[in-house]
Amino acid sequence: MKYFHRTSATPDAVIASAAVFFGGRLTPTVEMPRRRSFASSLGTIRIDVAAEGGHYTLVTVQTDQPAESELDRLAKRFLGEVYRLAKPHHVLRGSY
Numbered sequence: 001m002k003y004f005h006r007t008s009a010t011p012d013a014v015i016a017s018a019a020v021f022f023g024g025r026l027t028p029t030v031e032m033p034r035r036r037s038f039a040s041s042l043g044t045i046r047i048d049v050a051a052e053g054g055h056y057t058l059v060t061v062q063t064d065q066p067a068e069s070e071l072d073r074l075a076k077r078f079l080g081e082v083y084r085l086a087k088p089h090h091v092l093r094g095s096y
Contacts, residue, residue: 001062001063001065001066001067001072001075002060002061002062002063003060003061003062003075003076003079004058004059004060004061005058005059005061005079005082005083006052006056006057006058006059007056007057007059007082007083007085007086008055008056008057008086009057009082009085009086010057011034011049011050011051011057013085014047014049014057014059014082014085015033015034015036015047015049017078017081017082017085018036018047018078019031019036021077021078021081022036022038022045022047022074022078023038025038025040025074026038026039026040026042026045027039027040029044030046034048034049034050035047035048035049040071042065042069042070042071043063043064043065043069043071044063044064045061045062045063045064045071045074045075046060046061046062046063047059047060047061047078048060048062059079059082061075061078061079062075063075076094077092077094080092080094
């Protein structure tokens, strides 16, 4: 599955957040300035960030699993955390 999110958080902040969020759960496999990949027995997840038109950052999260897998839920939860980078007062209510 592939998910997209546009945020006003900087690409560096998003990548740093990915390292913290997934680093304790999954094994890092690729570490590039705008890309991180992590793997475990659940599968592989890849995070790409790119500056997009002005002050926005496009975040792409891709898993090698079908929708609603455990890894897929982690990906959606991470996008919620990215949203909180731009809006810290937001309370996550999803059960991902």
